Amino acid sequence: MSAALQRGLFVGRFQPFHRGHLRAIEAVRAARPAERLIIGIGSAQESYTIQNPFTAGERFDMIDRGLVEAGIEGVSIVPLPDVNQHALWVPYVEGMLPAFERVYTNNPLTRGLFEDAGYTVEGTEMYEREKWVGVGVRAALARGEPMDPYLTPAVARFVESIGGAARMKLLSRTAETGRGPGG
Amino acid sequence: MSAALQRGLFVGRFQPFHRGHLRAIEAVRAARPAERLIIGIGSAQESYTIQNPFTAGERFDMIDRGLVEAGIEGVSIVPLPDVNQHALWVPYVEGMLPAFERVYTNNPLTRGLFEDAGYTVEGTEMYEREKWVGVGVRAALARGEPMDPYLTPAVARFVESIGGAARMKLLSRTAETGRGPGG
Amino acid sequence: MSAALQRGLFVGRFQPFHRGHLRAIEAVRAARPAERLIIGIGSAQESYTIQNPFTAGERFDMIDRGLVEAGIEGVSIVPLPDVNQHALWVPYVEGMLPAFERVYTNNPLTRGLFEDAGYTVEGTEMYEREKWVGVGVRAALARGEPMDPYLTPAVARFVESIGGAARMKLLSRTAETGRGPGG
């Protein structure tokens, strides 16, 4: 090992980036201020579906704006597409990212795969989980509810600027047909 | 722009190509006789599933025979495979097709993506939708019913020549296992 | 044709390789001792899902150990990934395997595709199907039940050595979230 950089990888889908995500990142930073943090945007290739309405670039933009607003610097944001074979996902991520020692995730499969590969894995704190879980935020967005309970102001403004509520409504209608574009 | 060709893109899956599709194409032609029409076969890579029993080539054959039978000429037929990322589908289609100005579709996601990219999008007329929607035609085919209410004679003969009813029955049995070939 | 080798292809997913699979292979060998047998591991790219918990390599290992234990030699084991287009699966398999004349499968779609391509297809005998069907074996594994009714000793020891029961439990929890790694 050439030098003493410590790095952590925080994995999520961020559909969208909500207040719970931000608090969890703040908690990680507070616990290990010297650790360089990489935020991995999972399922980066997904967009325009009920489960994954926003592109990786839009999610990157939300996280970037949310961190600027919260005064958090020194965090890298990296889109991580799924790979065809689950068993290759950890080697794929290792090939795309600098060496890291610690993984933050609440997804049991992600945890299992990284633990099998020898990493230390920690859960992230879940603040008011009943409110801030992604599926609930997306449902509220589709219903046209105010986003303030879920999103910080900078993120809410960004979601509004790209027509997030209209897109979620559109995707709700599309889900009934169960088809993609061209389908 | 080098010349005044106007082109329209009519998108569907055509599983199978039924009377409702033909009427919608006739309506488009009648409304804009000078427009060059491209029929895009969506989800072209799909076949041998309950939702998509026929290959793109078989669907191409059905459309081609149906148009010949109806005396419609000057229409291009193009298979359009899905792409891995919905957000890339419109740029992908633009890279495969000549410039077009107008899109005909009833799929809300297809409409949304093309509108976001600046295209004019029109719905297609739905004739006796309760009868001619694809899922109903496929169910009737699986039950071995006569195809005359759904398909024009040339298309019905073609579907019969490739054993369409037997294939739909086979796929119904396979759907219970939820597996592809090799699965 | 350059020589009189006869070959058969036995297709399955082997999630996991259970006593029913072994008996079916023994029956095929008894019926045609001179036939060279290829065991194709279907959906080889799949792993770490409820339907497909084990990698192709782990399934290969199970089959290899099971055949050694049963004293069966002269069988080739080959992982066969799915391909994007069902209609291309048979040509894909033909391009990866030596010429074969006969296919053993109980999957109706696999049977249909190979028959359409001109192969002789035979079903495999189903011994105590209610006990040995894969989905039941996986459920028992997830519940931590003894594997002896389902797996031969060598296979059971291998599944235990790789923590098969813990993995099935993990995948059950993950299935609730409906997401892959990074999801």
Add this chain to the structure above:
Amino acid sequence: MSAALQRGLFVGRFQPFHRGHLRAIEAVRAARPAERLIIGIGSAQESYTIQNPFTAGERFDMIDRGLVEAGIEGVSIVPLPDVNQHALWVPYVEGMLPAFERVYTNNPLTRGLFEDAGYTVEGTEMYEREKWVGVGVRAALARGEPMDPYLTPAVARFVESIGGAARMKLLSRTAETGRGPGG
């Protein structure tokens, strides 16, 4: 077989669509006026390289304009991407196109693969080959020469409208570095 449609497939890359291509198509049409002709745009995924400067869509546009100019109707134009495995290319094409009996190509590999699959293959006439071969046309375009000896007026206007000469110059400079975008 359900009906007596005869179809031929004319394969080329059309980088760009030049006078030699048009004459070859006219010869095919004259020889078999009743045959429905499909023009397959090979290596459809390629663009922005020295060998393949134009996208499939731009090539489609050239062919379409050239045929309108020449008064040729009833020809389908279809982009055909390469597939990863040469041995799967013919089955791939068969899955994307309606049944055809005859192939027109001067590429020996294309000829060999289709002949091995049982098709009748004919070479296309080569008019003034020393002038109209694609590589020469592209070199002339990169040098900024007049396109009239190579391209019909409608195609030349289209190539000019998309800045074809500037693109070829750009690609010549890029070829020295041997890298794609991002490279």
Add this chain to the structure above:
Amino acid sequence: MSAALQRGLFVGRFQPFHRGHLRAIEAVRAARPAERLIIGIGSAQESYTIQNPFTAGERFDMIDRGLVEAGIEGVSIVPLPDVNQHALWVPYVEGMLPAFERVYTNNPLTRGLFEDAGYTVEGTEMYEREKWVGVGVRAALARGEPMDPYLTPAVARFVESIGGAARMKLLSRTAETGRGPGG
């Protein structure tokens, strides 16, 4: 547009990250201190070849260490794999990154594609280009020369820690055979 963030994208392959790259980044930062900078690692999927010896992760590590050493903060580093179709590369990048207005590159194809898509593109300053061009640095590394003229201390230590010189020698031998692993 929801807020006044300005972003620039600096594209390179960084095989390896050398003093010339660092100076160019410093110049960009000096010229526009308020611009948020994204460093895109091009051809991210490539590694273990003569042209691309290092994985995206290793290149990420080099850049990260070089920026820490130089006291540059607030820069995002993102791996950007090639896509199969050059014409889709800009839309692909747009889908993976937050909105940006300016691109820094010396690659003429990258410049051309981004300009065609409406971006402002600037070349990066080339410091002592004869010394710091990537191919020269890789050749010196393969010959086992000291890296100090080419790499900053932190990057040189990292390259040494992963056995960079031995890998370049290995790849030189492999290049003679012209084959990848398994080849």
Add this chain to the structure above:
Amino acid sequence: MSAALQRGLFVGRFQPFHRGHLRAIEAVRAARPAERLIIGIGSAQESYTIQNPFTAGERFDMIDRGLVEAGIEGVSIVPLPDVNQHALWVPYVEGMLPAFERVYTNNPLTRGLFEDAGYTVEGTEMYEREKWVGVGVRAALARGEPMDPYLTPAVARFVESIGGAARMKLLSRTAETGRGPGG
């Protein structure tokens, strides 16, 4: 580890399977008779090129016939396609094969990647290398020379039965154009 099976992986492209390959396999078997041997067919997706004229299936057939002829049993033959990222090739192979401890290869990159992953790697003996290297055998085949100096009788008969010499001649002509099918 659940049991004491020892396995070795012998990697090659086998274009075609020649006397040198057979001798090397015999030497490996003689040195470690108890080791279960897996023969991995590298670049399995390649075919119909000058470097890789034969499909993986044809190469599988050659090896299978050559081993039967030589009385060698208990060897598994497995096609191994290349993967898009060299750094993922070893994890990919690990996911497709049962656990193995030893690798046999003369390819320096293959050796390096497996050694970096902790495997024992051995070179294979090279018998009369000037005669039996693959490129020389392919050239002799293209010239229509007798195959006896290069191939064992069973392999030579198989290559003749599939028209190997004609194919190599065809591919020599195609190589001049530098294009694949559709190109």
